[in-house]
Each structure stands twice: as C-alpha cells, then as structure tokens.
Amino acid sequence: MAEKLAPDTRAAALTELSGTGWAETPGRDAIAKTFRFANFVEAFGWMTRVAIWAEKWNHHPEWRNVYATVEVTLSTHDAAGLTELDVKLAKKMDALST
Numbered sequence: 672m673a674e675k676l677a678p679d680t681r682a683a684a685l686t687e688l689s690g691t692g693w694a695e696t697p698g699r700d701a702i703a704k705t706f707r708f709a710n711f712v713e714a715f716g717w718m719t720r721v722a723i724w725a726e727k728w729n730h731h732p733e734w735r736n737v738y739a740t741v742e743v744t745l746s747t748h749d750a751a752g753l754t755e756l757d758v759k760l761a762k763k764m765d766a767l768s769t
C-alpha cells in the first residue's frame with residue numbers, strides 16, 4: 672500500500688504541481704485542480720482516457736463534470752492523504768489534457 676509522502680518529498684511535489692495549476696485542498700491532505708475544455712465531448716473524452724489509467728493503477732480521482740469543466744481532487748483514501756499515486760495521477764491528467 673502507498674504511504675503518505677514524507678514532508679520534503681511532499682513539498683517538492685506540491686511546488687512542481689503548482690506550476691500546472693494544482694493546489695492543496697484546505698482542511699484536507701489532498702490536491703485539486705479544475706480542468707477546462709472546449710466542450711463536453713473534449714471533457715468527457717479526457718475523463719475516459721484518465722479513467723483507463725486510474726483503473727490500471729487502481730487509483731481513482733474524485734471528480735465532478737459540468738459541461739466542459741472537470742473539478743478534480745486527488746488523495747489516497749487508504750492512506751488518508753497524499754501519496755506518490757496522487758502525484759503520478761496528477762501528472763498523467765496534465766499530460767492527457769494537452
């Protein structure tokens with residue numbers, strides 16, 4: 672099982688991910704980002720591609736889609752906090768969105 676990130680690893684990951692729009696979720700050991708697409712088909716197509724990786728890695732996002740917007744929160748429920756899996760999925764989401 673993935674373990675919560677050590678403080679220095681966590682800080683470095685947050686610094687890196689803040690460069691692409693990820694931010695810490697207030698009051699919770701999680702990160703969040705809002706993705707905006709051209710339309711619903713683009714948004715849902717991206718969600719579908721992300722879902723395949725999420726299933727492959729057995730690590731799933733909390734997300735909410737309204738038309739062309741997808742609000743994402745990442746945290747590892749089994750660890751009650753951020754792990755390397757969240758960082759990996761965040762980077763995959765970014766890569767698939769460009």
Ligand SMILES: C[C@H](O)[C@H](O)[C@H]1CNC2=NC(N)=NC(=O)C2=N1
Pocket residue numbers: 729730731732746747748749750
């Ligand atoms: C039983 C199953 O392996 C677990 O519930 C997995 C599934 N997907 C998951 N996704 C996330 N984000 N956190 C988890 O702890 C988690 N655990």
